[in-house]
Amino acid sequence: MPKKILAKGYTTGTCAQAATKAAMQMLFTGEKVEKISVELPQGEHLQLDIVDIRMEYKEDESLPEEVTCAVKKNSGDDPDITNGVLVYSKVKKNTLEVPEEGQCEKQFCEAKASNRKKRAGQKKYDRIHIDGGTGIGRVTKPGLNQPVGEAAINRVPRQMIRKEVEEACEEVGYTGGIDVVISIPEGVRLAKETFNPRLGIEGGLSVLGTTGIVNPMSEQALIDTIEVEMKVCLAEKYRYLIIAPGNYGLDFLKEQYSIEENDVVKCSNYIGQTIDMAMEQGCKGVLLAGHIGKLIKVAGGIMNTHSRWADCRMDLFATAALRAGIDGKKARAFLDCVTTDDALKKCSEEERKKIMEQLMIRMEEYLNYRTKGEMEIGVVTFSNVYGILGKTDKAEELIYAFVKERS
Structure with missing residues (x-):
């Protein structure tokens, strides 16, 4: 049918x-x-x-x-x-x-x-x-x-x-x-x-x-569409994928790495399910690229990032600030911010770097937990204001493998 x-x-x-x-x-x-x-x-x-x-x-x-x-x-x-x-x-x-x-x-x-x-x-x-x-x-x-x-x-x-x-x-x-x-x-x-x-x-x-x-977001139909996109991207026997939640990520990948939209799987909020499907398709490695406002949720183990399921962005940001050694009073102040860009604006460059290091560590932990070590996975996240904010250990390696495979 x-x-x-x-x-x-x-x-x-x-x-x-x-x-x-x-x-x-x-x-x-x-x-x-x-x-x-x-x-x-x-x-x-x-x-x-x-x-x-x-x-x-x-x-x-x-x-x-x-x-x-x-x-x-x-x-x-x-x-x-x-x-x-x-x-x-x-x-x-x-x-x-x-x-x-x-x-x-x-x-x-x-x-x-x-x-x-x-x-x-x-x-x-x-x-x-x-x-x-x-x-x-x-x-x-x-x-x-x-x-x-x-x-x-x-x-x-x-x-x-x-x-x-x-x-x-x-x-x-x-x-x-x-x-x-x-x-x-x-x-x-x-x-x-x-x-x-x-x-x-x-x-x-x-x-x-x-x-x-407005692009349709009916859940099962959208997941089916993601799977179709993935199969198209893998049809040439490619084994590496790049996924991005939406247009911000697509624009970033094109501007930063000259990666075209048609080569990227748009996963919307369904990060976890997209990773699962990539494993089922036998992918060797996946890079997730997206705006910090979306991907910060992954640092809390949240793999469906729609706001109706969870909106703990500021809680995760404040926790990462405490882990980075930021003063407790300032960390608490992040809880009153309404966007991640607003929180980042309140940080010095050194504080942003330390906070993002903590967030990237957590993203990597939860994504590796999702893949059970059966597939390489990495993350690169950015802000429209501050540019690239953080990369996990394998991010550059995965981008290189993706580009090389298609060259």
Whole structure:
């Protein structure tokens, strides 16, 4: 019986992008837009339906003063709690005068709603203001994708939204300001089922996505897909594999070692099961490469790294700090960090090195325990901020064997 091909979906970021593009068109034309095509960060195009359109007019005005519309989130075969929610974008012309060059923005901010005041003192006025409304979380702790006080709309979705606003303004020659407010009414309720409150994102969901596409994560089907990928990589009688949880690892391997994505097995959260399958396929050696935020869990023996099973990153980081001889008060402070990058930022270079040495020792121990000594295994981990953070003893040897086998 053929295996089911899992349907892809699209992210909340893509929904926000499409709703914004449609709303901008309606703002400038006054004509309803019920379908819209958007270009995603990697060049893919999607056509999405626009729903719940609302246009508000001033008296005697032919064009709307404000437009709100939504896109219904489709997660494909991914078991995502946001599947089916409506992601809204409200756009409005900002008619306040733009401050002259060099003028402090403080007066401008004070004239706006209170949530704009935090932008006071910026050197350059940004005529496009993107914010979160109902159901979008607000960042309350440092170390996340956005600064404290900002709406939890991540960097790439912000770029996607901004692109649509800029292109719409350029097309009609509009040079004034635009306010964009993204909202997910169901987000207040759904956020309670996520780790957002624990991470310091209060009041709603995050608007996420780096590619705009949701790849399916149905557990058994995904494990089957990993196995198929592995068999393809081993079809030429290769005996060494490199596995990576996701896109960060793939990008790192290409940049650091010129290893192409098609030569890497993407294991998602299923590190342990992927290692088991590699042993079953007779692999001689496997290198695991990934971001510290994911792989730090392996240092605790956690082989399924999805947050619903375990999120002890800061506990493991603090423990490694104590093992490295870091002061107990400072080690305890790591427990209040929300990301590994945030914790690493609080360390000196020497402290980072010592902590990572301890974490790599633990990763190696647990991975060797998993393989029972029947297969060589190594790890290389990195941070987008600090680059390569650590390698186990056999990491370089395994990379060399992998490259040599394919040369």
